[in-house]
Amino acid sequence: MNTLSRSLILLAASLLAFAALFVSLTAGPQMAGSLTAQRAQVDRQIVRSVTGVIHAALNHGVPFDRLVDAGRYLDTVQAAHPGMQYLVVTDMRGRMLYGTSLHNVKDRPAFERAIAAWNSGSTSGPLGTYINVAAPITYEQGQVGWLHVGQPGNIVQELLWDVAYEVLTVLVVACILALGLIRLLLNMSMGIPLAALQALLRETSRGDFTCYLRRQFFSGISTLDERANRIVTELNAKAEGLRARGATLPAAFSFHASGRPGVVNVSAIDHIQWPFFLLIFADSLSLSFFPLFVGQFYDPAFGLSKAVFIGLPISLFMLVWAVAMPWSGVLCDRFGYRLTFAMGATVTTVGLLFTAFADTLVEVVVWRCVTAVGYGAVFVTAQSYISANTAAVNRTRGMAMFLASFFSGSLCGAAIGGILVDRLGFQTTFVFSAGLSAAAALFVIRFVQRGAGQTAAYKKLKAIDFSRLLAHRQFATITFLAAIPAKIILTGFLYYSVPLYLHALGTTQAGTGRTMMAYGLAIGFVSPAAAVLADRLGCHRWSVVGGGYLAAVGVASLWFLDSTLGVAIAVTCIGIAHAIGVPPQLAMVSDACGDVIRQVGTATSAGIFRLMERIGNILGPILFALLIARYDFKTAFGGVALLMFGVTTSFALALARFDRDDALSKGA
Amino acid sequence: MDARGSIPIWIKLGTPIALIIGFALGLINFLNYFNYQKTYRELNVARVMVIGRDLVQAVETGLNFGLAPKHNTQLDAAVSLAKDSSDGLDFVVLTDESGRWVAGAGSAPSNPNWGVRLAQAGKDAHWQGEDAVTYQLGLPYRNSFGVMIGAVVLGYNKAAIERATTAMRDTLVFNWLVGSALFGSLALFGVWRLTRRIESDLEHAASALLIADPSPALHLSVLGPEIEAGIPALLAQREAAHRALDSAALSPTG
Numbered sequence: 001m002n003t004l005s006r007s008l009i010l011l012a013a014s015l016l017a018f019a020a021l022f023v024s025l026t027a028g029p030q031m032a033g034s035l036t037a038q039r040a041q042v043d044r045q046i047v048r049s050v051t052g053v054i055h056a057a058l059n060h061g062v063p064f065d066r067l068v069d070a071g072r073y074l075d076t077v078q079a080a081h082p083g084m085q086y087l088v089v090t091d092m093r094g095r096m097l098y099g100t101s102l103h104n105v106k107d108r109p110a111f112e113r114a115i116a117a118w119n120s121g122s123t124s125g126p127l128g129t130y131i132n133v134a135a136p137i138t139y140e141q142g143q144v145g146w147l148h149v150g151q152p153g154n155i156v157q158e159l160l161w162d163v164a165y166e167v168l169t170v171l172v173v174a175c176i177l178a179l180g181l182i183r184l185l186l187n188m189s190m191g192i193p194l195a196a197l198q199a200l201l202r203e204t205s206r207g208d209f210t211c212y213l214r215r216q217f218f219s220g221i222s223t224l225d226e227r228a229n230r231i232v233t234e235l236n237a238k239a240e241g242l243r244a245r246g247a248t249l250p251a252a253f254s255f256h257a258s259g260r261p262g263v264v265n266v267s268a269i270d271h272i273q274w275p276f277f278l279l280i281f282a283d284s285l286s287l288s289f290f291p292l293f294v295g296q297f298y299d300p301a302f303g304l305s306k307a308v309f310i311g312l313p314i315s316l317f318m319l320v321w322a323v324a325m326p327w328s329g330v331l332c333d334r335f336g337y338r339l340t341f342a343m344g345a346t347v348t349t350v351g352l353l354f355t356a357f358a359d360t361l362v363e364v365v366v367w368r369c370v371t372a373v374g375y376g377a378v379f380v381t382a383q384s385y386i387s388a389n390t391a392a393v394n395r396t397r398g399m400a401m402f403l404a405s406f407f408s409g410s411l412c413g414a415a416i417g418g419i420l421v422d423r424l425g426f427q428t429t430f431v432f433s434a435g436l437s438a439a440a441a442l443f444v445i446r447f448v449q450r451g452a453g454q455t456a457a458y459k460k461l462k463a464i465d466f467s468r469l470l471a472h473r474q475f476a477t478i479t480f481l482a483a484i485p486a487k488i489i490l491t492g493f494l495y496y497s498v499p500l501y502l503h504a505l506g507t508t509q510a511g512t513g514r515t516m517m518a519y520g521l522a523i524g525f526v527s528p529a530a531a532v533l534a535d536r537l538g539c540h541r542w543s544v545v546g547g548g549y550l551a552a553v554g555v556a557s558l559w560f561l562d563s564t565l566g567v568a569i570a571v572t573c574i575g576i577a578h579a580i581g582v583p584p585q586l587a588m589v590s591d592a593c594g595d596v597i598r599q600v601g602t603a604t605s606a607g608i609f610r611l612m613e614r615i616g617n618i619l620g621p622i623l624f625a626l627l628i629a630r631y632d633f634k635t636a637f638g639g640v641a642l643l644m645f646g647v648t649t650s651f652a653l654a655l656a657r658f659d660r661d662d663a664l665s666k667g668a
Numbered sequence: 669m670d671a672r673g674s675i676p677i678w679i680k681l682g683t684p685i686a687l688i689i690g691f692a693l694g695l696i697n698f699l700n701y702f703n704y705q706k707t708y709r710e711l712n713v714a715r716v717m718v719i720g721r722d723l724v725q726a727v728e729t730g731l732n733f734g735l736a737p738k739h740n741t742q743l744d745a746a747v748s749l750a751k752d753s754s755d756g757l758d759f760v761v762l763t764d765e766s767g768r769w770v771a772g773a774g775s776a777p778s779n780p781n782w783g784v785r786l787a788q789a790g791k792d793a794h795w796q797g798e799d800a801v802t803y804q805l806g807l808p809y810r811n812s813f814g815v816m817i818g819a820v821v822l823g824y825n826k827a828a829i830e831r832a833t834t835a836m837r838d839t840l841v842f843n844w845l846v847g848s849a850l851f852g853s854l855a856l857f858g859v860w861r862l863t864r865r866i867e868s869d870l871e872h873a874a875s876a877l878l879i880a881d882p883s884p885a886l887h888l889s890v891l892g893p894e895i896e897a898g899i900p901a902l903l904a905q906r907e908a909a910h911r912a913l914d915s916a917a918l919s920p921t922g
Contacts, residue, residue, distance in 0.1 A: 004863070007862050009857070010680065010860065010864060011685070011855065011858040011862065012685045012688065012855065015685070015689055015851050015854055016688070016689055018851065019689050019692065019693050019850075019851040020693070020696055022847050022850070022851070023693050023696055023697055023700070023840075023843050023847045026839055026843045026847070027697070027836075030836065031700075031836065034832060034835075034836065035704070035708065038708060038711040038712070039711055041754075042711055042715045042718070045715045048718075049718050049719075049722050080721070081714065127727050167696050167699060170692055170695045170696055171692065173692075173734075174688055174689075174692035177688055177691075178678065180687045181684050181685075182684075182685065185681050185684055186681065189681065190866070193894065194891065194892075197898075198894050198898065201895070201898030201899070202904055204901075204902045205898065205902070207908075209798065209909065218680060220676075220677040220866075221870055222871075224873055224874050227874055227877035228877060230876070231902065231906050235906065235909050235910070235913070239913060242916055242917055247916050250909075250913065250915070250916050252912060253908075253909050253912060253913075254910075336920050416695075419695070419699065424697065525763060559772075560690065
């Protein structure tokens, strides 16, 4: 099945690349014709303007070969029209009298020969790699020379190059979507139905004929299912007949009671992973433009600086998200995954929809907080679902898939949102986000089993849950020495420092976006493989330690490589570090803190762990801001790298000590 | 493979891939269209800007000689010449600092807000606006002390630009449909080729379940050994269960 999955992904990726090439090339010729004609019209207008000025000078009696400062005037005209390659004035013998600098002109000798030989009546045409527009300069009914204006010949190439990055982004996003969808569909059509069939075959091999296979819409093996069900039905019907006649049924076989057939249930993380991806994608559509969106409501009357004003809804979103998490855990324990996720996604939908139509800052803040509540519920539900539906040996893998979904959703959403908002505007993009979020809710309602994850007893969140968990030394160590530092690096370095630092280095916004994308890509590519390895080797602790040291190396690399390339390397290192080190954290909590988790509840513990982790999200920007303000970027990065190194070493030493203590207490 | 006509796997897997290809092509064409539209409009602005700058130059030259625009007799001719020098130019108007008409040619709108736009322009070299019929470009002019005292406003026809961009949009939509159909079909074909072995396994497994004999060995290369062994085991258990139920029916309690 893995081979098939890889082949399908390869097929989809190659078809996407060829299809993108196809549409770009087929659109090219028509664009070229239309835009080249438009550009020629601009050049003709410039030619008319320049010849008018020269004509005025000639009319004032200035000799054509002695026009004062004509070169500087042509330079000014060129500067006013970016993209223009040259302006040249020649006499009737083809001698260049005045012109802009020709040092950028390709194959200059051939160009000069062509200009000298220009005597056609045609006023525009190709000249080497340029489109040349020429106009005669006349004086007293006679032509005295030519004015030549040149533009690059291939406007479509420029045009396609302009959107090359965006097209590449679309292709990356489409490939990620294809990858996710192929995996989902393979699992829904083959993986899950086959697992259910295998479960039924295991049951029937023990003589248990009480369960049937559920009819699944996407199942690719429905014929097998039907035929297997028919066998179970036929035997149960016979047993039912015997039972009606008062016969004793054979003890070696089990049959279901009359009218109460059982169903083989197979849970799969794909049931929640895809809607989770969709919801993160939906909310992240606004990541790239949200500060700009908030900025339009700025009024100095609020008495806040614009930077603080813009940051306010973002900070509140983070806060509400963090606070909502433990409560979401409680809801999830009470109502189950299906209902909690659906409620969370619905609340998110409402928040996004009303954000689109918000007219004041207060409305934006309120609706963003509503969105954050839903977002928190979905986040905790998805995490708990994955944790509960993966075996202990695969838990890191499950968490890696969760993180990969989160970061690939964020990456794709931010990239596509940036593209859409330029063309559709804020409101439509938010409405589109809301639509996708609603789709996630519907998906979960349709595919996640009713009541899954619902614990028998409803347990209120209590302060004692926090104190029980925080008093547990392994839980506290993992939280304070691994989870919080990772989040400090994520928000403080990646989200806060990197854009500022790149801006200081003179990098464009697009370049900043591209550099930051490296984080999501590293997570997406490295995380699943690293998780499989960590589960297989059972080395969760060393993965967390390795990730911590690699993050320290990433931040420290800027001390040695003070450039955009250095930032790209640092961001990639941190992406890999988090791909290796973050997914095993929750698995470590589950493994090392089982005793306290049983008291507090799985989803509640996960919610509290994620809440504590958010302290890092809030501390990160503050820590980096203080260090950068007090020292400079380089010193701040060096300091945080050292801090990270120290914290990771303390984490490793603390766990080693707990192991020794445990061994001693067992020995005693 | 399905007697009840359920959808084959290659369609279930191929259709979403085809849809993603359609989505990506749609987005790429969307980008190409907006890029084309932006470039086309920018080229029009650049063309009109050349005319506007020449007029600003003419006005400012007059001002340097102490000639206010309304007293500069050369300007009417320059404005008319400018309007006729380019296709699609609906009007050329000179305004004072409050946006009032000073000189002009062509059919200018009756209630423009050019005074407001000029006040908002600040240090910008120009502003752009539009009404139902025209796109407008305003270029402020300054007196010898650098104070903004009016603007040259040029209105160029929307319809021509929209005709060109609509034609391009239609072409891109057509390309999108052709590309999606072509590459979507290739996706379906590719998936069909890749899933043939699975389909064949499923057919064998489904046929085996119809046979009463539990002995035939199944060879399922893709579905795996558990199903391969499980199906004959199920058939064997069915036989055993039937026998057990039959004997239960014949037993004295039955």
